[in-house]
Amino acid sequence: MNGFTAFFKKELLEAIRNYRVLILFSVTAIFGMMSPLTAKMMPDILANVGVEGMVLKIPEPTFIDAFTQFFKNFSQMGTVVLLLVFGGLLSQDLAKGTLIIPLSKGLSRHAVILAKYASALTLWTLSYALATLINYGYTLYFFQTISVSHLFFSLFCLWLFGAFLLAFLLLASVVTRGAFGGLLVTAAGLGILLICQAIFRMDPFNPLKLVSENVALLTGKAAFDQLLNTAWSTCALILSTLILAMMLFKKKSI
Amino acid sequence: MNILEMRHISKNFGKHLVLNDLNFTVPEHSIFGLIGKNGAGKTTAMKMIMGFLKPTSGKILVCGENVAYGNTATNRFIGYLPDVPEFYGYMTAKEYLVMCGRITGLKKLQIHERVQELLPLVGLDGIKREIHSFSRGMKQRLGIAQALLNTPKLLICDEATSALDPQGRKEILDLLSVAADQTTVIFSTHILSDVERICDSIGLLHEGTLALHGKLSEVKNTYRKEAVRIETIDEVQARRLFEHLRTLSFIQSVETSQCAVTVQLHDPQKNGLKIIDLLSDEQIPITNYQLLEPTLENVFLDVIK
Numbered sequence: 001m002n003g004f005t006a007f008f009k010k011e012l013l014e015a016i017r018n019y020r021v022l023i024l025f026s027v028t029a030i031f032g033m034m035s036p037l038t039a040k041m042m043p044d045i046l047a048n049v050g051v052e053g054m055v056l057k058i059p060e061p062t063f064i065d066a067f068t069q070f071f072k073n074f075s076q077m078g079t080v081v082l083l084l085v086f087g088g089l090l091s092q093d094l095a096k097g098t099l100i101i102p103l104s105k106g107l108s109r110h111a112v113i114l115a116k117y118a119s120a121l122t123l124w125t126l127s128y129a130l131a132t133l134i135n136y137g138y139t140l141y142f143f144q145t146i147s148v149s150h151l152f153f154s155l156f157c158l159w160l161f162g163a164f165l166l167a168f169l170l171l172a173s174v175v176t177r178g179a180f181g182g183l184l185v186t187a188a189g190l191g192i193l194l195i196c197q198a199i200f201r202m203d204p205f206n207p208l209k210l211v212s213e214n215v216a217l218l219t220g221k222a223a224f225d226q227l228l229n230t231a232w233s234t235c236a237l238i239l240s241t242l243i244l245a246m247m248l249f250k251k252k253s254i
Numbered sequence: 255m256n257i258l259e260m261r262h263i264s265k266n267f268g269k270h271l272v273l274n275d276l277n278f279t280v281p282e283h284s285i286f287g288l289i290g291k292n293g294a295g296k297t298t299a300m301k302m303i304m305g306f307l308k309p310t311s312g313k314i315l316v317c318g319e320n321v322a323y324g325n326t327a328t329n330r331f332i333g334y335l336p337d338v339p340e341f342y343g344y345m346t347a348k349e350y351l352v353m354c355g356r357i358t359g360l361k362k363l364q365i366h367e368r369v370q371e372l373l374p375l376v377g378l379d380g381i382k383r384e385i386h387s388f389s390r391g392m393k394q395r396l397g398i399a400q401a402l403l404n405t406p407k408l409l410i411c412d413e414a415t416s417a418l419d420p421q422g423r424k425e426i427l428d429l430l431s432v433a434a435d436q437t438t439v440i441f442s443t444h445i446l447s448d449v450e451r452i453c454d455s456i457g458l459l460h461e462g463t464l465a466l467h468g469k470l471s472e473v474k475n476t477y478r479k480e481a482v483r484i485e486t487i488d489e490v491q492a493r494r495l496f497e498h499l500r501t502l503s504f505i506q507s508v509e510t511s512q513c514a515v516t517v518q519l520h521d522p523q524k525n526g527l528k529i530i531d532l533l534s535d536e537q538i539p540i541t542n543y544q545l546l547e548p549t550l551e552n553v554f555l556d557v558i559k
Contacts, residue, residue: 002356002357002358002359003356003357003359005356006353006357007353007357009353010342010353013344013345014342017344018344096340097336097338097340098340098341098342100306100334100336100339100340101334101336101340101341101354101397101400102353102354102357103304103306103329104304104329104332104333104334105329105354105357105358105400105403105404106327106329106330106357106358106359106404107357108325109324109325110325250324250325251323251324253306253307253308254301254306
């Protein structure tokens with residue numbers, strides 16, 4: 001436990017001093033601000049670029065549109081930012097050899113994985129919460145609230161996907177070597193999930209579903225129960241990914 | 255009591271055999287120098303003691319406890335200084351030591367005390383800069399401070415001086431001598447003068463096994479070569495001396511290079527006088543007469559030949 005706390009603190013300090021916190025929070029805050037703004041201005045933008053002779057009929061933007069933008073931003077650019085900010089979470093430590101001294105001081109290898117996951121998850125949670133609050137505030141300001149179902153669950157799904165991504169990144173960093181191995185394997189893994197979703201229609205247990213169905217959930221076009229199952233299976237996946245990462249890391253040559 | 259026991263340790267990376275049935279023990283309160291060429295397996299051996307690498311076969315005991323690969327509890331007895339210690343560059347020396355103290359399970363007050371003791375000892379007191387701006391020597395000294403933090407029973411230094419300039423080397427060697435009062439030190443290196451300076455026993459790693467093992471003085475005695483080196487004033491005199499010496503019965507071999515003649519002989523103290531008689535009889539002027547002491551370098555080169 002000593003080791004976990006000390007290493008968790010070290011991870012947070014590292015994120016602050018290496019500007020990772022700054023980058024993550026600014027980007028997510030921008031997403032939070034931009035999403036309702038783009039939704040609001042989209043009709044005006046389209047009207048200005050309208051081609052002569054073409055009449056664009058755009059419905060008045062709503063609360064839903066703001067969240068559509070928000071989910072789109074986070075599931076695409078957000079994933080990239082998350083991977084870039086946390087890409088070296090474990091790989092850097094392994095490649096540089098900075099873990100050798102802490103491990104020689106008796107730090108347990110399980111604590112390394114858990115502390116890294118906990119710190120990354122904390123930062124992801126805080127930045128996501130910040131973005132959500134900003135987004136919600138602006139959306140309320142620009143649009144009148146309309147009744148949407150499952151807004152919180154929909155937001156939770158996106159957060160859970162981030163949590164899954166971080167766990168997978170850790171596992172990928174354990175099984176690869178070099179400073180970018182984990183990042184590349186994670187990107188490849190996401191590609192495989194995309195293929196599974198697009199071609200093989202392996203929907204029910206695919207974590208990608210968590211970020212592709214949020215809007216449909218808001219408008220009632222997707223079934224809540226189905227997505228809830230995906231959420232549960234993703235939780236189980238996160239847990240098993242972490243356990244596997246810990247087991248493999250324990251036997252890794254440093 | 256033996257602090258460290260290596261029993262029948264073998265290790266291969268693929269087909270390449272690095273350690274081959276390595277056996278040795280290190281008794282308490284000694285400074286053990288593990289020497290060997292680059293690539294002889296010194297770092298491999300040390301990483302196995304730390305549980306970072308898995309031996310292909312064999313057993314390692316630290317303070318009587320078995321070393322387990324992966325998470326090993328025996329690390330609580332050990333302070334480890336890697337050859338090029340890598341720190342978190344964004345921390346200050348004090349922050350780093352405090353982190354290490356917490357990891358190793360010291361209480362807050364203990365950490366504070368130890369840090370106050372160690373920072374002045376390694377000459378990093380009052381330096382508030384972040385570690386990334388440290389020189390190699392400073393990093394090495396910080397490495398020693400972290401290794402000593404939990405007052406280890408065994409201090410393992412892997413090539414601690416190899417990358418340093420003469421002054422940095424001296425500082426580290428002095429620190430290790432001080433540390434050796436309270437702990438057992440294993441010191442790996444290929445710089446033989448460093449070993450001669452601080453170690454009391456040595457092991458020479460060659461082709462995966464310990465080719466030599468014992469007290470430094472004993473090892474030197476075993477490999478003592480009885481030789482005398484005489485320098486004359488010019489090459490002609492050296493040639494003359496060479497011709498005369500060749501005929502003497504107690505001389506094993508004679509070599510000459512420029513003005514110097516090196517002679518191997520039985521009982522150099524007694525027979526040396528006969529050489530001096532010869533020099534005076536034949537009127538050969540000399541500039542230097544020296545009994546050759548065995549250096550570790552000669553022993554080293556002899557063994558790995």
